[in-house]
Amino acid sequence: MKPYWRYPGALNGRIMPTVSMALDGSYVFCLGGDDEEPQTFTLSPGEKVSVEQIIDAGGVDLVYFYFQFRTGPMPAYRMVLNAQSAQIKLGSLATVGDGMVGISIEEPSLLANENLFVQADSDQLAKLSGFPTPANNGVFRISSVPVHDDVYPPGRVAVIENAAAVAEAGPATTVEIYGARWVGQVYIDAVKRVEVVEFTDAGPQRDLAVNISKLVGFHTLKYVLELQSIVTS
């Protein structure tokens, strides 16, 4: 959000959007960033940003508000390996002595490299399960997907950030890449009333509402933008 000091009063906390159209008038509250090309950040699923205000609900039935959502290309959920052979390797992932720690897919029945690790998996989350050692199972960040065409076809190995990893083979390992999505939510007094997920680059301007017909007095209306993991297909 832009600095609060700029327009105290009615414009407090609001910006004049440069990419999207103002919803009504010239100024809007902006959760996230209003950039031509969305900036990329390292964020943890569950992180959120919000803005809230106190409303007087007496004598009205509905509170309407305009909502407009823009999202960049987000990672999709993907099952890489389903109960098949993989190994955790320490220090010799792609080739001997390369110093990398990570997972190597050893499944002989996989002939092609599609749907295994791809470059876009770097800096995303992978859920490993099925390894005999519990420390090797869990949700870990992928640091990189090395490409060594001469040694290994691309897509077979990924560097995993797991300090407690133990070198071992997993004959029935499952590897999933988590997806992610941005969700817009509206709360009344900490109770979620509306949730919007947009999968298009720029969603339309939506005129949404919350039913406050049974409320009287002052209450808190909160708008939230939250990053969520997608953990199933």
Add this chain to the structure above:
Amino acid sequence: MPGIRVPLASLLVDHNRFVDATTDLLVINEIPQENETGVPLSASISMTAACMQSEVITEMQVWLADLGAGGLLELAYDLTGGGFQAGYSGSATPDASPSSGVNDELQLVINRALDFSSLSNIRVEVLAATASYKFSGAYNFTTEDKTPPEILDVVFLGPRTARVIFSEPMNQTSSLNFTFADEGVEIVDAQDVQLMTQAPVASWTGMWAGLTGSIYPSNNGYREIIAVDIEAKTVRLGSSSNPLTPDTGIDLNDAGAVIRDRKLRMSISPYRLTARLSDEAIGLEPLDPDTVQCTYEPIVVNVNAPEADEVPAGANVASYTVLQFHDDVSYGRLYTLVAKGVIDAFGNSSGDPGAEFDFTSPWFGAPTRMMVEDLIPDEYWDDDMLNQHALRSIMVVLQDLLNVLWNRIDGLQYLHDPDRCPKHLLPHLLYHMGCPFTFPIETESFQRRVANGLDQMKRMVGTETGIEDIITLLLPDVPCDVRPYLNNVDGWVLNESLLGFTTILSPGSPYYRNAYEIVSPVDLTDEQRRIVVDAAKWADPVNAHLIRVLEPSNAAYNEAVVWVLGLSALGYSTILKQGI
């Protein structure tokens, strides 16, 4: 949970409005909302029925209609009638608004089993009720395809021709985008290619350039176009890892005299055929048949749309593209076809790196008389597969060449077989068979149909049924009728003479007696009319002649087919017509 790198979203929110509802039961938060456009084909439909009084939602029905496809309303959800209907799923969640105490809201999310079609105007009608209140409302939204095109299949019609099937109709300006600089090019340095006459266009940037004809093998093949210089007529290719070797196409002898003038040629298209590596030596037995790779990548030398009769009945021709390659693909090898930046009919691009399709090239009926690698002792083969693969590479090249050679030799026996004759030899087969027609016989399927039917056609000449059957063989969709020409209105009526006779000036009765006409049930295109006339004139008896072709739009199409013989001495007018 660890952090991930994602683009930051933007959520704009503003303009709170406090509204006193005019009805006690209404539907809010419709997504897609009224008059929304560009709704994805797979979009869910969500809404919330909300009661402003403290009453439970007891009834709710949602009906959907695709106004562009007939507009019949279809029940998608019925709260009291089984919930989600066949073909629909989703969630229906009763909820209580703040401080309500009863479920005065029903949040509904409807998923349709089948995607909507693009650019459909969808109407949603909603009925809801509580014990005391009822709601009825409707709204429309418009869907639009947002899905990039995919390659569904690559069907090889021959070793040099492949039909690409896209998942949806394509913008043919992009999918058929192709230029072939076959007047010659020169490789001037490690990255630049000089065109001789043609000027490059800016839109070539990002497409694939296929080079062929260079004396340096590493020059031939595909590279990405990274820039064009329109004034200098040069194209810069992305070849940093595989630089070009300058080649003018002119070979000189030691004395500096020209001994050969080769023609380097370059094609530009969104398509690239790439060899696909197998996972050889990764956990596979070295002699596993999957441990092979393509070695040859013929370049695209033509891109065109198929004719309507070359795709399955009912298929959309715009979903198909036919690629011609300058040489045979390797038989039975692993390939990937890439289509970069092609755009579907709804404006969605396949992007970069583009739509990809992995396939194994067919054997084209080639006999595998001998697998060259079988000649190598296993221990040498194992050692090679686990190391440099040099021996394997030589074996693959030899095997590919032998396969192509065997296939071509074996194809000679089919030169006179209309169904199996190689496509490029079909015109020669028709000439050899004495094809008498002068209309264009351009498409492969038409050429094969004519070649198949020519003997039968020759046996049928000279009869009415024969002419009809020949036209049916040539134009299966146009069952024409051949009949005698029974109308004499084409003469000049000179009126009554001094002797009391009415004279009709016309070509004379023998002319009409030997005339016939062809009646088509549909209006013919110029090409079809030429085929009908050409075939009829060749097949009719020597003394007969075609006088006209009648089509529904022709004014004479519905005329009575009679001869009016005029008033007789007895005062009767006689009409001569065909008996039943």
